[in-house]
Amino acid sequence: DAGVIQSPRHEVTEMGQEVTLRCKPISGHNSLFWYRQTMMRGLELLIYFNNNVPIDDSGMPEDRFSAKMPNASFSTLKIQPSEPRDSAVYFCASRKTGFPYEQYFGPGTRLTVT
């Protein structure tokens, strides 16, 4: 299995631009998670989906952030407009329903907003 795939791996953009991060979960996994990691705040859960349905988006910082999962094999996290404080590493993770319950993380997207 290829594992969780994220693209792009690195993104540099200017303040005010729209940014779209992409994730392909492991085939057969029913749940998908988006995390953000910064030095100051550590690893934070932004949103997660079960069977393509958003379950908890309480971690999404602002209305500038939105996430979609149109099908079981693809999800996007969009920031519009982007701001310098959005600079972070964004991780996508997936897991399957049923035992065992561990999450599998992708390699992350390093976002820099100038």
Added chain:
Amino acid sequence: DAKTTQPTSMDCAEGRAANLPCNHSTISGNEYVYWYRQIHSQGPQYIIHGLKNNETNEMASLIITEDRKSSTLILPHATLRDTAVYYCIADSSNYGGSQGNLIFGKGTKLSVKP
């Protein structure tokens, strides 16, 4: 989910056992203890989990005290590649509780030295 407490950092000599402690004094009966690690610039990686009994897999061993208020992750023969941040998490996913939205703390930064 119960709060966990870990030392900020630890050192270990290469080839020796690394014992990483975790306190979870408020853990409830249906919460499992999960361990993940994050090697620099990579996504977190699942290591092991347990409920009551000690567990062992190809990566590590997990020792949980009888009262379940603390646990120790053991890397039997640490190598330089085990240098990472190790996270201990109490989660009730196995009972369908938290749906798997893991709460990552600061973790323990383990440095394996030659």
